[in-house]
Amino acid sequence: MDLLFLGTSSGTPTRTRNVSGLALIDEIGSAWYLVDCGEGTQHQLLHAPLSLHDLHAVFITHVHGDHCYGLPGLLASAGMHGRNKPLRIIGPDGIEEWIRSTLRLTQLLLPYDLEFLAAESLAQWEINHWLVDAYPLSHRVPSFAYRFTEASTEARLDIGKLEVQGIPRGPVWGQLRNGMDVAYEGRTLESSDYIYFPNTPRRIVIGGDNDRPELLGEACRQAQLLVHEATYTKAMADKAGSVVRHSAAAAVASFARSAGLPNLVLTHFSPRYQSDASRSPSIEDIRAEAAANYPGQLFLAEDFARYRLHKTGQLDRIA
Ligand SMILES: [Zn+2]
Numbered sequence: 001m002d003l004l005f006l007g008t009s010s011g012t013p014t015r016t017r018n019v020s021g022l023a024l025i026d027e028i029g030s031a032w033y034l035v036d037c038g039e040g041t042q043h044q045l046l047h048a049p050l051s052l053h054d055l056h057a058v059f060i061t062h063v064h065g066d067h068c069y070g071l072p073g074l075l076a077s078a079g080m081h082g083r084n085k086p087l088r089i090i091g092p093d094g095i096e097e098w099i100r101s102t103l104r105l106t107q108l109l110l111p112y113d114l115e116f117l118a119a120e121s122l123a124q125w126e127i128n129h130w131l132v133d134a135y136p137l138s139h140r141v142p143s144f145a146y147r148f149t150e151a152s153t154e155a156r157l158d159i160g161k162l163e164v165q166g167i168p169r170g171p172v173w174g175q176l177r178n179g180m181d182v183a184y185e186g187r188t189l190e191s192s193d194y195i196y197f198p199n200t201p202r203r204i205v206i207g208g209d210n211d212r213p214e215l216l217g218e219a220c221r222q223a224q225l226l227v228h229e230a231t232y233t234k235a236m237a238d239k240a241g242s243v244v245r246h247s248a249a250a251a252v253a254s255f256a257r258s259a260g261l262p263n264l265v266l267t268h269f270s271p272r273y274q275s276d277a278s279r280s281p282s283i284e285d286i287r288a289e290a291a292a293n294y295p296g297q298l299f300l301a302e303d304f305a306r307y308r309l310h311k312t313g314q315l316d317r318i319a
Pocket residue numbers: 010011020064066067209268
């Protein structure tokens with residue numbers, strides 16, 4: 001699974017960061033999923049190797065505009081490009097009513113169906129080979145994290161065992177590998193005796209806006225990767241006060257350390273943080289604060305940064 005960031009700014013876009021949008025790109029086929037769709041997300045997609053025909057689902061974390069105002073335009077463009085496959089939209093209460101009202105009031109007739117699912121009741125929803133769960137967070141409006149867990153991993157044949165037992169290479173091996181029990185020379189070979197799973201299922205947690213990272217404790221169990229907002233440093237968060245209900249880098253990093261997460265990607269940075277490290281405040285302030293509290297592999301997302309979570313659970317930045 002690849003993660004391609006389409007927007008990494010909080011609240012308003014900057015010249016280098018659009019507002020929230022994250023594409024999850026499946027390695028099977030051309031399917032991809034979109035988590036949040038801030039205004040301008042479809043413009044960002046023009047610079048990404050992704051087609052709206054292959055978009056299998058949209059997940060909205062919460063109703064704030066920097067996370068969903070791009071949705072009507074993206075849906076309209078998908079229609080103009082001839083999409084006819086239904087599209088699933090998963091989001092909190094309000095998203096369906098808003099989108100259906102917008103379609104009606106702007107007389108937009110889509111040539112495909114929208115199927116809405118409520119984040120409030122989403123549990124173990126399966127799309128392709130991923131199980132998706134939603135976890136409530138703490139923000140000014142209902143906000144959710146989405147957790148993607150690989151439904152199954154690839155089985156490998158225990159070739160050594162097959163050879164020791166003199167079971168010849170051929171169709172029998174293929175059937176065992178595919179989970180079938182096989183009658184062989186008067187006995188039954190049980191598939192489960194001859195296959196093993198070298199990799200644990202991948203698990204990715206993508207948070208919406210949230211001022212209490214510790215709410216993700218259960219979601220992050222056995223996860224390899226957390227993507228979470230770090231809107232400010234702690235000093236700036238203290239100045240902004242509790243009303244904004246965002247997380248400081250230190251709080252997210254400390255949570256990730258206590259949860260034993262091997263990989264943390266921070267995003268949703270306040271536009272005040274400049275990319276030039278010699279200016280103040282700079283994005284490097286957020287990096288330094290997070291790194292001081294987290295010993296794992298840490299990334300600060302940028303627009304169009306692409307990360308790959310390999311089947312082994314290893315995360316690499318690939319673009
Ligand atoms: Zn936001």
